[in-house]
Amino acid sequence: MTLTRVAIESIAQLARLELNEEEIPVYQDSLSRILDFVGELERAATNDVTPMAHPLAGLAQRLRADVVTEEDAHERYQENAPQVAAGLYLVPKVLE
């Protein structure tokens, strides 16, 4: 399989990744080869095989009571934010 330039641009848009001109042919080539490689899976007989979602078979996901266990630490967390004002994360204007 060969992914087109348009396909790569569309995947990059879905993944919200800006690619430069040099990167596009590189990913066209390597993603095409990876998809060919994983295409080997087609050969496996998997009729009636339950997909494996968890590596420890039979263990159900644990649930906990819906109670607050964390204290409010937004100021500490926001120390890592690129832009903050009045306790809010700032992003470019979304609505004109």
Next chain:
Amino acid sequence: MSLAELAAGLRERRFSSVELTEHYLARIDAHGGTLNAFITVAHDSALRSARAADAELAAGRAGRLTGVPFAHKDIFCTEGLRTTCGSRMLDQFVSPYDATVVAKLKAAGTVLLGKTNMDEFAMGSSSETSFYGAVKNPWNTQLVPGGSSGGSAAAVAARLVPAATATDTGGSIRQPAALCGVSGLKPTYGRVSRYGMIAFASSLDQGGVIAASAADAALMLCAMAGFDPRDSTSVDTPVPDYAALLGRPIAGLRVGIVKEFFDAGLDRENARRVEEALAVYTRLGAKLMEVSLPNLALSVPTYYVVAPAECSSNLARYDGVRFGHRCSEPRDLQDLYRRSRGEGFGAEVKRRIMTGTYVLSAGYYDAYYLKAQQVRQLIAKDFRDAFVKVDMLMGPTTPTPAFAIGAKMGDPITMYLNDIYTIGANLAGLPAISIPCGFVGALPVGLQLVGPHFAEAALLNAAHAYQRESDWHRQMPQGFA
């Protein structure tokens, strides 16, 4: 000296934790640059922890690891100390909290020397994809140390640290341990908490340890393992005293030799070293028999659907808004997302995010992701069937010894096939250990032991039994004496 000997020396006051910490910091300062094994060295906080440990030791309150220095792979969040995951995206990130593993080792009184270099977001088999540059193999600095925990493996091999934490999603503990001649244990999925361990592929990621010997790994695992309510996949089952369970005889141990591990891709000399190690097990009374994992050849393609799919989802959190790299002067929100991520992630991470995005996208989900999860089930069943007949499996950790820096960077498939013998354990959630079993030329190679779920004690005991009969794990690379 082993971890147990270091800890005993500290308790008997033959040396202080400050002296020991200064000794290792000096080694890191002298050799860390050559190997590029560290992203951050924590001189000041290490000495503070060492002084605190010395006070505990003086007061007679010391535990098994009090005052013992070590390093964390830079994937574990450390409060107040930069955590980069080898990425430009997190170059400035200082975690507001400790990972559970970090908190547990802190509570055990250990001394954190620094954070080790790694493939970006643990995506790689050579430690070349780090934003901070490639890690070098101490046995030959032209070669890769393996990856993604290459910094931890190289640092332990050169004895810049006595032990280091690591993580394994497809072989990232065992493969670098093999290529650097050290011992690396990947525990059962759920054995060690993933809380605060930066996520790559959540159904495969597992924290573990790289150390000079299985006995050292056992001591570290005792402090790291255990139930954690903060990790919903953490398993609530008692933690045995792995260190105390070493030294049991292995006569009668049923060992499965995986036929598919000795395929055409395995270097002949590497195969010979593994066969020589197996002969030692036979001499110790183990019963060797051939077993088959018929779907093993599909493990790498399965992994390269499941892992990128989970990665594309996990790495969606890096949006340039709450933490991590943000591009300058974004035009709008889309531009902010796209450029922050395009600039913040390196080439391999972008490749995996895009692979994952593709296989999860509308129209392809059934053909790739669902199919891969079905094949994963078949692979897990192969292991279950094998463990009906045998107690553990043995074989090579890698197909070849270490390769040249740059040799496989242009060809992702060749790079991915490095993990052909290790990925199965991740897909099935099984514990596995790699221990050094000799040299091909001047390069170490590893013997891999894979056990059923929660068989860490048996694996460590079997590895320790071999290490009592061999001294490969005591060999040191030249130039780091």
